[in-house]
Each structure stands twice: as structure tokens, then as C-alpha cells.
Amino acid sequence: MSNRKIDRVEGTAIPVRGDNIDTDRIIPARFLKAITFDGLGEHVFEDDRIAFSGHPFSNPAYAGARLLLVNENFGSGSSREHAPQALKRWGIAACVGESFSEIFKGNALAIGLVCVTTSNEVIDRLMDLVETAPTSRLALSLNHRSIDAGDSTVSVDVEAPVRDAFLSGTWDATGLLLDDFDVVRGVASRVPYIRGF
Amino acid sequence: MGKTLLKKVWDLHTVRQLSTGQAQLFIGLHLIHEVTTPQAFDMLRSRGIGVAFPDRTFGTTDHIIPTGDTSRPFQDPLAEAMLSALEKNCAEFDIPFWNLDSDRQGIVHVIGPELGLTQPGMTVACGDSHTSTHGALGAVALGVGTSQVRDVLASQSLAIDPLKVRRIAVNGELGRGVFAKDVVLEIIHRLGVNGGVGYAYEYGGTAVERMSIDERLTICNMSIEGGARVGYVNPDQTTFEYLKGRQFAPAGDAFDRAVSWWRSIASDTDADYDDVVEIDAAAIEPRVTWGINPGQSVAVSECIPSIGGGAQNGGVSEALAFMGLTGGERITGTKIDVAFVGSCTNSRLSDLREAGRIAKGRSVAPHVTALVVPGSRSVQFAAEEEGLDQVFRDAGFEWRNAGCSMCLAMNPDRLEGSQVCASSSNRNFKGRQGSPTGRTLLMSPAMVAAAAVAGEVTDVRGHFA
Known part of the structure; x- marks a missing residue:
């Protein structure tokens, strides 16, 4: 199964400062009480936004941002x-951070939300830039592993296979996993607890 | 050089290397619940794909169910819709399902081991980050998201990045009043909440070897709080004795043959690890979190860190401001409003016994609301059989039906306003227990019971009869 190929993500960026921002904060559990992902976008960071009226996701200057900058x-x-789904449905197409939790990154990949990493210094500089001038446009290129930010270009990291999956449109794994399904059956038949002890 | 359990299990279950650089890993046991699956089944339907191995998937309901009045339809129409969707999906795809009226129902990470579904050498997946729990039996257990639940339903396999292995050896004797919960809080404090990213944690050493399966489940459960997606303990005699006679465990001669295979998949004594950490069990004290991530804990005899000091987990000032605590003050004496014994971390019979030992003959402080939520119907019945429900009721605790309850407050059990909760659960994130400004102090079940009685955080070691 082939998906949309993703190379460039261009647009304005929204900064959310802080380490260890957990998925309960990105989307509180009460919004998980639904049988679809519809409407999650409007609740992204809801409790943080209530607690802090100056939260970037409440700031109209960042409306329409395509890139999310994190620590x-x-x-x-x-x-x-629901966490990456909420971000994606809000309009985010790529997350640029110092590091991501493993499960979040896997979930993001599975729904075609790009996650790339870079150094603390670069993130800080990009955050400073978009905090000072929210209309600044960034252009992420997976192909070049870089972000163009005004008159400077910074490099970003992304695992080669993940980059390939986005570039080739194979980030939705279901098709790959179902390819030649007899091999899966073969593994099932050799595993002792299925074959029988 | 020998191999680790992770490597052996990984190799056995690898279907192929994918073009994405990930491995396609066959999943031996898939557990599902109502929160992370409805969209996965809808995706299957919209793509016209069926469930590949319905007999390797098992469902139950735990996150959204009330623990008081469980009559249907639920008062919360959203919760009712979620359970109805799971009922319909399990029926449509022929997936075994333990519903609320089943005496097998319970928190997915409690019933998997309890029923003997989880076994050494298996790969386990579930749309829940605390799937790491199942590693206590020597399984490689992976928490996944909804799209990956879809993938497992469709193909009984997952696309996944390889993991490194860090052995964490806890050697020596734990002191009285120090529990598995304290050990894992110590580990997370020491290695950090993101120290385990990219790793599987292998727990060993003499202290872990002496632990019961319940205690090992508690430790493996919170691997994810340390950033490690997988945590496991090598299977040993304790594991085999635990599994013998359980509903889904092999029986008769097959059990003996299973044991010899289970022994063979344990890490070799000369296994090659990517990292090794040693921890002295005797130095561990009962621990309490003071902040907004599970790495932010202190020994109960210690003071809350000051801003600028002990900042290894970062964000100290943000955490103290949210918690309303003052750096430099003792954690003991922190007043609580709610006490919660429960969650996939600490809701098994042995946990309830330890909490009951403290509660017995005492009374919950007048200003405290205290509840005990067993992890499964089976735990609930066993506890009632030995009179633990009465011990708790007599002390002023509410005795509830099985479920996830106030760990994440997707049911009616939740904090109000800025209440402070002494909790045996696993996460002290902002808003985790249902009120955006609610505050959570993580600790062992015995420490929760002691806090319930004292009305404030107190050292459980002073409360033994």
C-alpha cells in the first residue's frame, strides 16, 4: 500500500518550550472518550492553555503553523x-525537537507526521526566531535533512529508513506487513507456544 | 558471547527486515481494550481487511468503566459508546472478550499474567504504554498506538525499531517497608525519565530474583516511565511456579516441555549488554514523588529539592509551582485529600495485602477520601475471600469493582480542583487524575494506606503493628 510521499514541510512554526512534555498534556485523557479521532485538534494542549492564557496554541499569531518546535x-x-492525531488535526505536519519518546515517534510515523531532531542550540535559535517574528517561514526538507529559516540553513537528523519511508510514501506499514503473508504464517508455525509444546 | 532474552525472542519472532529499516516482528499475544481500538477496527473495515489471527487476540474492558454502579447503559454516554464499540468489534471479528459480567474481567495488564496468557518467550502487544508490565514473566511486551493496533490485527505483526539492552542489577536485601514500587521509583530517579529511550530494561540481581511475580510486574510496569518501552525479568523457578495451573498455561507433560524451552530463552550468563547499571537494594528507602514526572521523587526521609539543586530531571521550579510545594522542606507532613490504591502498577492481591496490613484496625483521617480498586475481578474475589474488603471498609476506605479508575480518571473516579492524591499508580503528570489542577504523589500501596490514615505523607516504616 502506497501513501502520500512527504519531502518538504513549509510554513510558519509554533514553539512549545519545556522538556518531558507528556501525552496527557498534549491531549488530556477525557478527550480519549470517543470512538473516532474527529475533533481532537481543537483540544490540543487544552489544560495547559487554560492554566496559561499565553500558551502558544492560544496565540492567534501562531494560527496556521505547520511546524512544531519542542525540546x-x-x-x-x-x-x-490521540496525541500526534490531535497535533496533526490542528494543522501540524512536522515536529522539530531535541528528542522524542519512542512510542510517540512510532505513532507519528504511522500517521505521516514527520519528527526530526536537532541540537538544543538550534532549537533554541529557531524558537527565539519564531517567538520574535511569528510570521517567519521555515522550510523543512527531508531530502536535504535541513531547515531553511530566513537567510540561514540548519541541519536536522532523521533515521535513514524513516526518511526513506516518508520520501517513498511507505510510512503506513500495513501494506508492507501484509506483503507475502505466508512468511508470517511460517513464523507462527515455528514459535513453540503456537506450534504446541 | 551469549545472547540476551531480548535478542533470542526478537530473532525467533522476526518475519523479515522491512525496507524502512525496521523489523517486522511477529506478535504472539495481542491484548485489546476499549480506548485505543475503535479507530483501529474502523480502519480495518474501511480498507476491507480482516483480523489475521483472532485466536491470538483477547479483549477486556478496564479504562472507562465505573467502579461503583456498573449497570448498563452507563450514565456516561461516551463511555457506553466505547464499550459498545468493543463488544461489537470483538463479536464481528471473533475475538475472545471478557466483558464486565465476566469473572475474568480486569485491567488488561493484570489479567494477562493472571490467566496465564502471558508466558516467557512471547512477544506481546497492546495499545497501552504499560504493556511493559508483561515482561515480568520473561516476555517482550510492547506498548503501541492505534495505527499499530490496526497493524497487529491485520497482520499479527509490527514494524518496529531494534532495541538495545540495559541490564539493571539490584543486589542485596530490601529493608522492611521498602517495596518493588520504591525500587522502580529509585531506578527512574537515577536514570531519568528519558534514560531508557532506545533500550529494553532487563531487571536482575539478587533482590529481583527473590521477588514474587507480582513485585516483578510492578517493576516492569514502570519501565516506560523511565523511557524504556520494554522491561523484562528472565524467567526462573518463580515464574514457572506462578504459571503452573493457570487457565492458558500449558498443562501436564506439555508444561514440563514448556519449562525447558522457557529456561532456554533466558539471557545467557555471558550475554552481551549495551549497558549495565548496579543498584544497592539495602540503600533504597520508601520513595514519594514531589513533582510532575515520575523521575521527580525523593526518599521519604529526604527534603524536596530546592530550585537549582537536584535539577537532574529539569523543570524543578515549574513542578514545585504546580504542586504547591516548597523546595527544601520535608516531603513527610505533606497533606493529602485523596488516597488511591489501584492501577496496573499496584492493584494485585499482594499489593492489597500490604495496604491492608497498614489499614487494619486504623481509621482513614476524617478529611481524606480513600479508595481501593482491585486490578481484576479475580483479585477482588480473592481479597474478599480473605476478608480484606472488610479490613478496608472498617478503616473507612471505599471498596470498589475492578478497573483502571483514578489512575487516569476516564471513569467517574477523579480528583476535584487542586486536591492532592497519595496514589499507588504510575504517573504524576499534570492533570493525570482527572482535574487539570489535581496533584499526584506516587508511592507504594503501603505508603498510600499510611498516608490515608495519617492524612499526610508519612514514613510507612513507623506504622507497622
């Missing part, structure tokens, strides 16, 4: 895919 271990905690 370390973003998306830790609960495995809820």
Missing part, C-alpha cells in the same frame, strides 16, 4: 495515538 523527550508517557 527534549517530547510525547513521553501514555501510548495514546
Whole structure:
């Protein structure tokens, strides 16, 4: 199964400062009480936004942002895919951070939300830039592993296979996993607890 | 050089290397619940794909169910819709399902081991980050998101990045009043909430080897709080004795043959680890979190860190401001409003016994609301059989039906306003227990019971009869 190929993500960017921002904060559990992902976008960071009226996701200057700038271990905690779904439905197409939790990154990949990493210094500089001038446009290129930010270009990291999956449109794994399904059956038949002890 | 359990299990279950660089890993046991699956089934339907191995998937309901009045339809129409969707999906795709009226129902990470579904050498997946719990039996258990639940339903396999292995050896004797919960809080404090990213944690050492399966489940459960998606303990005699006679465990001669295979998949004594950490069990004290992530804990005898000091987990000032605590003050004496014994971390019979030992003959402080929520119907019945429900009721605790309850407050059990909760659960994130300004102090079940009685955080070691 082939999906949309993703190379460039261009647009304005929204900064959310802080390490270890967990998925309960990105989308509180009460919004998981639904049988679809519809409407999650409007509740992204809801409790943080109530607690802090100056939250970037409440700031009209960042409306329409396509890139999210974060610090370390973003998306830790609960495995809820609702977190990347909420960000994506709000309009985010790529997250640029110092690091991401593993489950968050896997969930993001599975729904075609790009996550790339870079150094603390670069993140800080990009955050400063868009805090000072929210209309600044950034252009992420997976192909070049870089972000153009005004008159400077910074490099970003992304695992080669993940980059390939986005570039080739194979980030939705279901098709790959179902390819030549007899091989899966073969594994099932050799596993002792299925074959029988 | 020998191999780790992770490597052996990984190799056995690898279907192929995918073009994405990930491995396609066969999943031996898939557990599902109502919160992370409805969209996965809808995706299957919209793509016209069926469930590949319905007999390797098992469902139950735990997150959204009330623990008081469980009559249907639920008062909360959203919760009712979620359970109805799971009922319909399990029926449509022939998936075994333990509903609310089943005596097998319970928190997915409690019933998997309890029924003998989880076994050594298996790969386990579930749309829940605390799937790491199942590693206590020597399984490789992975928490996944909804799209990956879809993938497991469709193909009984997952696309996944390889993991490194860090052995965490806890050696020596734990002191009285120090529990598995304290050990794992110590580990997370020491290695950090993102220290385990990219790793599976292998727990060993003499202290872990002496632990019961319940205690190992508590430790593996919170691997994810340390950033490690997978945590496991090598299977041993304790594991085999635990599994013997359980509903889904092999029986008769097959059990003996299973044991010899289970032994063979344990890490070799000369296994190659990417990292090794040693921890002295005797130095661990009962621990309490003071902040907004599970790495922010202190020993109960210690003071809350000051801003600028002990900042290894970062965000100290933000955490103290949210918690309304003052750096430099003792954690003991922190007043609580609610006490919660429950969650996939600490809701098994042995947890309830330890809490009951403290509660017995005492009374919950007048200003405290205290509740005990067993992890499963089976735990609930066993506890009632030995009179633990009465011990708790006599002390002023509410005795509830099984479920996830106030760990994440997707049911009616939740904090109000800025209440402070002494909790045996796993996460002290902002808003985790249902009120955006609610505050959580993580600790062992015995420490929760002691706090309930004292009305404030107190050292459980002073409360033994």
C-alpha cells in the first residue's frame, strides 16, 4: 500500500518550550472518550492553555503553523495515538525537537507526521526566531535533512529508513506487513507456544 | 558471547527486515481494550481487511468503566459508546472478550499474567504504554498506538525499531517497608525519565530474583516511565511456579516441555549488554514523588529539592509551582485529600495485602477520601475471600469493582480542583487524575494506606503493628 510521499514541510512554526512534555498534556485523557479521532485538534494542549492564557496554541499569531518546535523527550508517557492525531488535526505536519519518546515517534510515523531532531542550540535559535517574528517561514526538507529559516540553513537528523519511508510514501506499514503473508504464517508455525509444546 | 532474552525472542519472532529499516516482528499475544481500538477496527473495515489471527487476540474492558454502579447503559454516554464499540468489534471479528459480567474481567495488564496468557518467550502487544508490565514473566511486551493496533490485527505483526539492552542489577536485601514500587521509583530517579529511550530494561540481581511475580510486574510496569518501552525479568523457578495451573498455561507433560524451552530463552550468563547499571537494594528507602514526572521523587526521609539543586530531571521550579510545594522542606507532613490504591502498577492481591496490613484496625483521617480498586475481578474475589474488603471498609476506605479508575480518571473516579492524591499508580503528570489542577504523589500501596490514615505523607516504616 502506497501513501502520500512527504519531502518538504513549509510554513510558519509554533514553539512549545519545556522538556518531558507528556501525552496527557498534549491531549488530556477525557478527550480519549470517543470512538473516532474527529475533533481532537481543537483540544490540543487544552489544560495547559487554560492554566496559561499565553500558551502558544492560544496565540492567534501562531494560527496556521505547520511546524512544531519542542525540546527534549517530547510525547513521553501514555501510548495514546490521540496525541500526534490531535497535533496533526490542528494543522501540524512536522515536529522539530531535541528528542522524542519512542512510542510517540512510532505513532507519528504511522500517521505521516514527520519528527526530526536537532541540537538544543538550534532549537533554541529557531524558537527565539519564531517567538520574535511569528510570521517567519521555515522550510523543512527531508531530502536535504535541513531547515531553511530566513537567510540561514540548519541541519536536522532523521533515521535513514524513516526518511526513506516518508520520501517513498511507505510510512503506513500495513501494506508492507501484509506483503507475502505466508512468511508470517511460517513464523507462527515455528514459535513453540503456537506450534504446541 | 551469549545472547540476551531480548535478542533470542526478537530473532525467533522476526518475519523479515522491512525496507524502512525496521523489523517486522511477529506478535504472539495481542491484548485489546476499549480506548485505543475503535479507530483501529474502523480502519480495518474501511480498507476491507480482516483480523489475521483472532485466536491470538483477547479483549477486556478496564479504562472507562465505573467502579461503583456498573449497570448498563452507563450514565456516561461516551463511555457506553466505547464499550459498545468493543463488544461489537470483538463479536464481528471473533475475538475472545471478557466483558464486565465476566469473572475474568480486569485491567488488561493484570489479567494477562493472571490467566496465564502471558508466558516467557512471547512477544506481546497492546495499545497501552504499560504493556511493559508483561515482561515480568520473561516476555517482550510492547506498548503501541492505534495505527499499530490496526497493524497487529491485520497482520499479527509490527514494524518496529531494534532495541538495545540495559541490564539493571539490584543486589542485596530490601529493608522492611521498602517495596518493588520504591525500587522502580529509585531506578527512574537515577536514570531519568528519558534514560531508557532506545533500550529494553532487563531487571536482575539478587533482590529481583527473590521477588514474587507480582513485585516483578510492578517493576516492569514502570519501565516506560523511565523511557524504556520494554522491561523484562528472565524467567526462573518463580515464574514457572506462578504459571503452573493457570487457565492458558500449558498443562501436564506439555508444561514440563514448556519449562525447558522457557529456561532456554533466558539471557545467557555471558550475554552481551549495551549497558549495565548496579543498584544497592539495602540503600533504597520508601520513595514519594514531589513533582510532575515520575523521575521527580525523593526518599521519604529526604527534603524536596530546592530550585537549582537536584535539577537532574529539569523543570524543578515549574513542578514545585504546580504542586504547591516548597523546595527544601520535608516531603513527610505533606497533606493529602485523596488516597488511591489501584492501577496496573499496584492493584494485585499482594499489593492489597500490604495496604491492608497498614489499614487494619486504623481509621482513614476524617478529611481524606480513600479508595481501593482491585486490578481484576479475580483479585477482588480473592481479597474478599480473605476478608480484606472488610479490613478496608472498617478503616473507612471505599471498596470498589475492578478497573483502571483514578489512575487516569476516564471513569467517574477523579480528583476535584487542586486536591492532592497519595496514589499507588504510575504517573504524576499534570492533570493525570482527572482535574487539570489535581496533584499526584506516587508511592507504594503501603505508603498510600499510611498516608490515608495519617492524612499526610508519612514514613510507612513507623506504622507497622
